[in-house]
Amino acid sequence: MNRTRNTMYARPGFSLIEIVAVILLIGVLLAGAAVAILPQVERAKINSTKNSMRTIQTAINTYVVEKNRPPATLGELIPGYLEEQSATDSWDNPYYYTVTPGGANAYQLISGGADGDFSTLDDNIDLWTMDLTD
Numbered sequence: 001m002n003r004t005r006n007t008m009y010a011r012p013g014f015s016l017i018e019i020v021a022v023i024l025l026i027g028v029l030l031a032g033a034a035v036a037i038l039p040q041v042e043r044a045k046i047n048s049t050k051n052s053m054r055t056i057q058t059a060i061n062t063y064v065v066e067k068n069r070p071p072a073t074l075g076e077l078i079p080g081y082l083e084e085q086s087a088t089d090s091w092d093n094p095y096y097y098t099v100t101p102g103g104a105n106a107y108q109l110i111s112g113g114a115d116g117d118f119s120t121l122d123d124n125i126d127l128w129t130m131d132l133t134d
Helices: 005-009 016-067
Strands: 096-099 107-111
16 A cells, blocks of 8 residues: 555545635625515515405404494404404514595595504505505
8 A cells, every 4th residue: 555644534525615715605695685585575565455454344344334423442343244364464463454534535544654653654555545556
């Protein structure tokens, strides 16, 4: 045997530097994907909430046709007109619903948005003022 001691025990494989470089590269790619995906998730929740509010509006209109009055609470629509999970928005917060006799609309239906706070108007979704093109 003419082999030297170093080549006898050398095994093929990756060095620690190569493994760390690959892990860093994967981390950078995942961070880039997260930056691109997270706003899409929020936009999807907004659109889902708007669609749910339109469904609730249809249920309320059906209720009004059958009973000649709007429901006092959204709970009156469950289970005959809506499923139970329909009473919460995409952030699992309950909708604000109130009957407004004599108002511009017969009732008010609002989602508090991501923060669930109805006093912060920046992210609230109002059935009557939401952009229907989204």
